Amino acid sequence: MPIDAGSLHYAVGPAIAMAMLAILAVFLRWAFASSAPKATKRPSAEDGLLTRVATLTRKDSALALRAVLSDAGIRSTVRFPAPHRADVLVFPEDADRARSLAGTFSP
Template sequence: MPIDAGSLHYAVGPAIAFLVLVVLAVFLRWAFASSSPKPTKRPSAEDGLLTRVATLTRKESALALRAVLSDAGIRSTIRYPAPHRADVLVFPEDAGRARALAGTFQNG
């Protein structure tokens, strides 16, 4: 039986295969999608996992506050984002106590 040059029978097989792949891809995307919503608030890339509890203008003051926090058992670090600026950072679980100590801290 000769094949008619004007028919599209040769395209039916690949079209069905392509349709099956698309349906399979959509199903797999739905089946393996994350069911938990995306977090809306992420930690700042600037602070990472730490929380800023004080911003001071002198390096010596920041070091003194860090010593006070260390005496209270609070781990801290200092970041210098700009000249004449020092941020004291602590872990979020210690932020409340650290802010209370920073509020009573006098750099003098």
Template structure:
């Protein structure tokens, strides 16, 4: 049976394929979605494996404290969660000693 040149029968196959792909995409998004809602920001108490021992307002001060901790044999890192804020983080087993050194630290 010849197809009329003005007919849209040639578009039926691709339209059905597109609809099927859209249904599969929606199903997969639903099936593999996380069961817990995502939070937009990380809470300040959530430091992962590390413990916050000091929060300073200057980057230079935080890096200087990190050098003091390093001289004492304490591994540390600095996180900058916001402008004019630097958190110094250490592993939990070194937290008590690091807090003592941070308390005597002059920025």
């Protein structure tokens, strides 16, 4: 069967192959995409499970306050978000008692 000079049927095979490659690329991108969120806001102390009750400038003072809270039966932890800054964190149910102890605390 002779081929017309203006016919494009010779391009159908490569066009189908390119379309299939594009579909395959989109599917693989979807299938192997990371399930982790792209950008997450870093939770502050108030956003999470713990509540900040005091912010001190020295590590020793924060550890001393943590010892005072521990003696009062309050579970606490210390976080260091920046140089020369220490946050003392407690569970929300102990926050009021911890704040009153922190108010009377002198390092």
